[in-house]
Amino acid sequence: MILEYILLGLLREPATGYALKTEFDEGASHFWSAKLSQIYPALNRMEKRGWLKSTVEASDKGPERRVYTRTKAGEKALFRWLRTEPIVGMERFAYLAQLIFMGQIEDPATTLQFMKQLRELLSAKLNLLSSVAEGMKTDDLNIEDFHAHLSLRMGVLSLSAKVRWCDESIKRIDARLAKEGARV
């Protein structure tokens, strides 16, 4: 279960389920996502399995919180997973499914609008990631920041490629529409 390994990875330092959710949204949202209602039971399972230990602490703000700490067994499980082959082939792009079948509607104007919307959505994501990446230095990073920077770069490069693809596609659709218009 990939979520569990991501939680193990995030639990480098002890944290609550709530804090992990925040980290997820801030640092991992470009490659994975999870809801609180999935995180809490997962942490529970992991503790039963011996990968985590938890203690209940009073909070300075709000109710009591359950703080999870990664055990040695948890670390071992994580490292074992990290040494497996790169996991590929689970890619999911729902918007490509929409685009590919949109030809059946036979209305280039619909596709044009779709691609323009998609361009905006993707470039907003790109801007977010770029600003995080640019806020980091690139040289003399410690090994953990170096890894964080590597994965940010992949987000930046692949989103840039997709935005360029949107632009290219918009031009091609415009050209088709111009031809159609000329024919009438």
Place this chain on the structure above:
Amino acid sequence: MILEYILLGLLREPATGYALKTEFDEGASHFWSAKLSQIYPALNRMEKRGWLKSTVEASDKGPERRVYTRTKAGEKALFRWLRTEPIVGMERFAYLAQLIFMGQIEDPATTLQFMKQLRELLSAKLNLLSSVAEGMKTDDLNIEDFHAHLSLRMGVLSLSAKVRWCDESIKRIDARLAKEGARV
């Protein structure tokens, strides 16, 4: 449910569950995947809902087959979905999760090997997609082939970017290893 809409899209022409699985693997694997054990119940549900009709036919080869045909209601449901906003934010890259936490192992050689493996896996996918894309003409396509070509292009462009990212990353890790070696 996205799978159901993809099945509707594929069912432009009547087909069996088995044939849809083949189409999935050949034409849709770079943006979605599904197992037969998920496809059969889905088709069943969709027929109950009135999106499909099925008939049982004898096969020239192997056992009887259930051929599904998309109904007008199914087409309407598909077109309605196609006109919704582009679905983004479901991206999942398990290999990025591996990479980002790999810093905790503190062994650049592990990361180097990982990136080299990833490069091979991604470039194999890229070659597959490129050859399909190159086998298509680019001008004067009918509207459906045009859409197929658009989505192939996204695969080619974004995979190229990722392969370049692997190369860039491999160089950076090599540089770190060289530095480390120099220090010893």
Place this chain on the structure above:
DNA sequence: GATGTCATGTAATAAGTTACATGATTTG
């Protein structure tokens, strides 16, 4: 006769989403 492809399904389990339920503290 073994292996591969065609063909359809069910059962059990795992993973993920939406909705429900509760309640304290902080900030405007």
Place this chain on the structure above:
DNA sequence: CAAATCATGTAACTTATTACATGACATC
């Protein structure tokens, strides 16, 4: 005092994977 944030969980449901079960026909 209303809204936001902090905080934890359960219940119901949907979606997806793995394993099981069956069997015809084709090719080597």
